[in-house]
Amino acid sequence: MAQSPRSPTSQAPYLTVSVTDPAKMGNGVQAYISYKVITKTNFPEYQGPEKIVIRRYSDFVWLRDRLFEKYKGIFIPPLPEKSTVEKFRFSAEFIEMRRQALDVFVNRVASHHELQQSEDLRTFLLEDEQTMERERSQETGIFKKKPADFMQIFKDVQSKVSDVVLGKEKPVEESNPEYEKQKNYIFQLEDHLAEAQKHAYRLVKRHRELGQSLSDFGKAVKLLGTCEGNSLGKAFSELGAKSEMLSIKLQREAHHLLMSFEEPLKDYVRAVQSIKATIAERAIAFRNHCELAETIKFKEIDLNKLRLTRSEKLADAEREYEQLKADGKESKRKFETIVKLMNQEIARFQEQKTIDMGVAFHEFAKGQANLAKSIAEAWRSLLPKLEACSFFVQNPDA
Amino acid sequence: MMGYENQGYEEAHLYASKEEMASLVLNEDPSPPSNGSKSFTHDPFSSSPQFVEIPTEDTDPLQSPSPNQVLPSHSSINSILEPPSYADAIFQSFDSDYVDSAEVVSQDQSLSALPSFSSDYIKICVSDPQKEQEQSGSLVPGGSYYFTYLITTFTNLPEFSGAEFNVRRRFRDVVTLSDRISESYRGYFIPIRPDKSVVESQVMQQNEFVEQRRIALEKYLGRLAVHPVLKRSEELRVFLTVSGKMPLARTTDVASRMLDGAVRLPKQLFGGESVVGGAAEVSEVVQPAKGGMDLLRIFRELKQSVVNDWGATKPPVIEEDKEFLEKKEKLQDLEQQISNVSQQAESLVKNHHDMGETMGQLGLAFVKLTKFESEEAIYDSQRARAADMKNVATAAVKASRLYRELNAQTVKHLEKLHEYLGVMLAVNNAFSDRTSALLTVQTLISELSSLNSRIEKLEAASSKIFGGDRSRIRKIEELRETVRVTEEAKNCAVREYERIKENNKNELERLDKERHDDFLIMLKGFVVNQAGYAEKMANTWETVAEETSGYAK
Numbered sequence: 001m002a003q004s005p006r007s008p009t010s011q012a013p014y015l016t017v018s019v020t021d022p023a024k025m026g027n028g029v030q031a032y033i034s035y036k037v038i039t040k041t042n043f044p045e046y047q048g049p050e051k052i053v054i055r056r057y058s059d060f061v062w063l064r065d066r067l068f069e070k071y072k073g074i075f076i077p078p079l080p081e082k083s084t085v086e087k088f089r090f091s092a093e094f095i096e097m098r099r100q101a102l103d104v105f106v107n108r109v110a111s112h113h114e115l116q117q118s119e120d121l122r123t124f125l126l127e128d129e130q131t132m133e134r135e136r137s138q139e140t141g142i143f144k145k146k147p148a149d150f151m152q153i154f155k156d157v158q159s160k161v162s163d164v165v166l167g168k169e170k171p172v173e174e175s176n177p178e179y180e181k182q183k184n185y186i187f188q189l190e191d192h193l194a195e196a197q198k199h200a201y202r203l204v205k206r207h208r209e210l211g212q213s214l215s216d217f218g219k220a221v222k223l224l225g226t227c228e229g230n231s232l233g234k235a236f237s238e239l240g241a242k243s244e245m246l247s248i249k250l251q252r253e254a255h256h257l258l259m260s261f262e263e264p265l266k267d268y269v270r271a272v273q274s275i276k277a278t279i280a281e282r283a284i285a286f287r288n289h290c291e292l293a294e295t296i297k298f299k300e301i302d303l304n305k306l307r308l309t310r311s312e313k314l315a316d317a318e319r320e321y322e323q324l325k326a327d328g329k330e331s332k333r334k335f336e337t338i339v340k341l342m343n344q345e346i347a348r349f350q351e352q353k354t355i356d357m358g359v360a361f362h363e364f365a366k367g368q369a370n371l372a373k374s375i376a377e378a379w380r381s382l383l384p385k386l387e388a389c390s391f392f393v394q395n396p397d398a
Numbered sequence: 399m400m401g402y403e404n405q406g407y408e409e410a411h412l413y414a415s416k417e418e419m420a421s422l423v424l425n426e427d428p429s430p431p432s433n434g435s436k437s438f439t440h441d442p443f444s445s446s447p448q449f450v451e452i453p454t455e456d457t458d459p460l461q462s463p464s465p466n467q468v469l470p471s472h473s474s475i476n477s478i479l480e481p482p483s484y485a486d487a488i489f490q491s492f493d494s495d496y497v498d499s500a501e502v503v504s505q506d507q508s509l510s511a512l513p514s515f516s517s518d519y520i521k522i523c524v525s526d527p528q529k530e531q532e533q534s535g536s537l538v539p540g541g542s543y544y545f546t547y548l549i550t551t552f553t554n555l556p557e558f559s560g561a562e563f564n565v566r567r568r569f570r571d572v573v574t575l576s577d578r579i580s581e582s583y584r585g586y587f588i589p590i591r592p593d594k595s596v597v598e599s600q601v602m603q604q605n606e607f608v609e610q611r612r613i614a615l616e617k618y619l620g621r622l623a624v625h626p627v628l629k630r631s632e633e634l635r636v637f638l639t640v641s642g643k644m645p646l647a648r649t650t651d652v653a654s655r656m657l658d659g660a661v662r663l664p665k666q667l668f669g670g671e672s673v674v675g676g677a678a679e680v681s682e683v684v685q686p687a688k689g690g691m692d693l694l695r696i697f698r699e700l701k702q703s704v705v706n707d708w709g710a711t712k713p714p715v716i717e718e719d720k721e722f723l724e725k726k727e728k729l730q731d732l733e734q735q736i737s738n739v740s741q742q743a744e745s746l747v748k749n750h751h752d753m754g755e756t757m758g759q760l761g762l763a764f765v766k767l768t769k770f771e772s773e774e775a776i777y778d779s780q781r782a783r784a785a786d787m788k789n790v791a792t793a794a795v796k797a798s799r800l801y802r803e804l805n806a807q808t809v810k811h812l813e814k815l816h817e818y819l820g821v822m823l824a825v826n827n828a829f830s831d832r833t834s835a836l837l838t839v840q841t842l843i844s845e846l847s848s849l850n851s852r853i854e855k856l857e858a859a860s861s862k863i864f865g866g867d868r869s870r871i872r873k874i875e876e877l878r879e880t881v882r883v884t885e886e887a888k889n890c891a892v893r894e895y896e897r898i899k900e901n902n903k904n905e906l907e908r909l910d911k912e913r914h915d916d917f918l919i920m921l922k923g924f925v926v927n928q929a930g931y932a933e934k935m936a937n938t939w940e941t942v943a944e945e946t947s948g949y950a951k
Contacts, residue, residue: 206753207753350783357786382921
């Protein structure tokens with residue numbers, strides 16, 4: 001079992017990865033960003049303490065898709081979104097956010113006691129770029145579910161939720177009240193989190209806007225200062241300078257807020273969406289299992305009929321029946337595995353999220369506190385100069 | 399005096415004199431400034447003003463600790479301690495430092511000013527709007543209506559021969575007052591009257607519009623009452639004290655108005671006194687001056703020639719006073735900068751507002767999340783998370799409230815900038831007066847020179863005829879008479895011009911001093927306000943940072 005992922009201890013097994021050095025490759029429409037992926041490990045399968053490979057975003061997507069297929073029931077860590085807006089694809093901020101998210105992703109995989117054993121993970125971390133590209137292109141539609149399929153599954157799951165509420169029953173879905181409650185929870189949680197994340201993102205924007213405003217204000221005040229002249233003019237100039245200085249602090253805090261508060265919230269939303277995908281997988285597994293059970297029942301009836309009529313088809317039918325029984329067992333096993341894994345995963349998920357959010361809240365609060373302190377200091381520092389300016393009007397009867 | 403001495407020591411510095419402070423209009427709600435220029439976002443604390451009992455003349459508020467009278471807390475004047483609910487320990491500990499030093503200064507001033515402070519004041523209140531039917535003669539059948547306002551004046555100025563006056567005036571009367579003062583007090587920085595706001599009156603709700611106008615009128619009259627020269631004007635006195643129909647006639651002599659001050663000349667010629675210095679008869683003041691027919695005819699003709707030239711260009715005014723030109727340019731620059739800062743300040747306020755709003759929404763989102771997690775909690779980790787979220791939500795909502803309050807204060811402080819934009823308009827007008835007066839002088843000079851050359855020509859022509867040319871000689875006599883009168887008019891115009899120059903100069907000095915002090919107070923207020931609220935926010939977030947410090951890496 002890997003320990004704290006970032007601090008490898010002496011002989012205990014560890015596997016840590018870092019995603020660094022984003023670099024723009026290619027030109028024009030074909031251009032993309034590549035990342036250096038550095039693996040440090042003492043896992044025997046990895047044949048060496050350190051390995052560096054070059055990967056791009058679609059390689060990460062490949063890895064995640066494979067993991068999702070092979071480890072049903074486990075909440076696969078989420079990936080950052082594909083960028084739909086061309087303009088931002090190469091902006092420094094976007095690249096940094098993506099790099100951070102990819103780093104978090106691969107480390108979460110590496111520190112999950114089951115996922116870290118994955119062969120696909122080894123391929124991802126060790127193989128050279130050509131091999132990686134070949135693997136990626138072999139990924140045909142077989143494993144990949146189209147987004148439309150997911151939507152349908154989600155709709156089914158959601159409608160089951162509302163059906164239960166309305167008192168309807170659909171035969172091909174689980175009727176497990178605890179599980180229903182969990183599903184409900186997950187769906188509502190996503191809505192709540194999405195709203196919080198939306199406002200967090202807006203807050204980042206507000207910081208930037210206020211920063212710009214302070215900068216403009218500072219400039220205007222400085223100009224007024226040069227107009228006024230004398231000690232008051234100097235006071236204006238200093239006020240303008242402080243305002244410009246605070247503008248910089250605000251821009252910095254905007255960035256800090258984005259990376260340390262808004263991103264974790266977004267990550268939380270992604271994680272919940274990943275759980276929804278697992279819920280869908282469970283529904284599929286359940287349906288398969290039920291359908292097979294049905295098929296087996298019908299086959300039994302057929303078989304008995306054939307036995308009675310001593311048909312020559314009996315032997316084949318018996319063989320088919322055995323096959324079906326084996327399939328049935330397998331589908332049951334698959335379903336039950338998913339159920340067991342999900343129960344473990346949800347407990348782990350809740351724990352992890354409390355920690356993740358705790359850190360994010362701490363960063364948020366710290367950032368706001370420091371910013372506010374800087375602002376207060378900056379303004380207070382002007383008071384002595386202002387005090388030093390004396391008032392003109394001593395004799396009221398001017 | 400007014401019981402606000404314990405509310406904002408810097409008020410002592412806001413105006414040039416204690417008497418002006420005394421005649422301050424209370425209830426400086428940050429409503430739109432009366433000159434109709436851009437205004438800040440609507441202040442949540444604005445309300446209809448109350449007016450305060452004026453105590454007897456011998457009490458000096460800066461000396462005797464008379465209790466606050468009547469004033470509800472939110473309508474008190476710019477106070478850095480506002481709002482009272484936020485007089486937290488933190489805030490006060492800083493402000494008491496600041497306030498102490500300000501107090502010392504104000505006491506110095508009050509001591510030196512003691513005798514004059516209690517010697518005179520004017521306070522003007524505008525209230526009780528009433529709808530009244532337009533009299534016959536209105537074009538609209540069924541009658542249109544208008545609003546009148548009750549104008550209450552408290553004063554101890556000797557010219558007023560009374561302590562309290564109540565009159566009803568309509569907005570049109572105020573326009574008249576403003577026009578008349580502009581005619582009589584050329585060269586002074588005369589406060590700009592409220593806009594006619596024709597569009598707004600159609601578009602706004604009536605009661606809102608009337609209230610906005612009432613506030614604007616009160617501010618305007620208050621500014622007049624605070625001006626060291628204008629407060630003593632006949633026009634103002636008559637406006638404030640004479641009941642019944644508005645006693646000031648609108649200046650009907652449009653032509654003379656265009657000649658800018660020519661109307662006054664006959665009076666000055668015959669009266670021999672500058673209008674401002676003398677205690678003019680009410681009857682004289684209320685009527686546009688009627689001068690000698692000859693003079694007026696000359697002036698009308700002059701005006702005509704000036705107006706006729708308008709198609710091309712106005713005859714150039716040769717302003718040779720370099721110092722004046724420099725000063726004018728500097729003031730234009732200043733106006734530009736004040737306008738810029740005012741715009742940026744407005745933008746700053748808006749951004750703080752947005753920040754506060756978003757922070758509040760974020761807080762609410764977390765409140766909902768907290769509730770959700772608490773209700774649905776199966777695992778302890780969920781409960782812990784709900785507790786953390788609650789702390790963050792509380793802090794965010796509090797911060798949001800702080801931003802809102804910060805802004806309400808900021809708007810009040812920075813409103814000074816707006817006021818000074820209005821003052822710059824007044825300055826422009828005063829400079830225009832000067833330019834017009836100079837134009838009058840130069841026009842008269844050139845008229846004189848053309849008259850003289852005509853005389854010369856006629857004399858030359860006449861001398862060629864033996865025995866003289868009777869018609870020409872007659873003409874020459876007429877012309878000579880015209881020259882004499884024009885000469886006197888020119889001398890008058892020169893005196894007027896010099897007078898206006900002097901007014902400009904004095905007002906500029908006054909402006910510089912007052913602006914310096916006003917801006918100083920504004921800066922202090924702004925800075926203290928920003929710092930104070932930032933400190934409160936810092937404390938709020940520090941708490942949360944501590945509560946979540948267990949998660950720190």
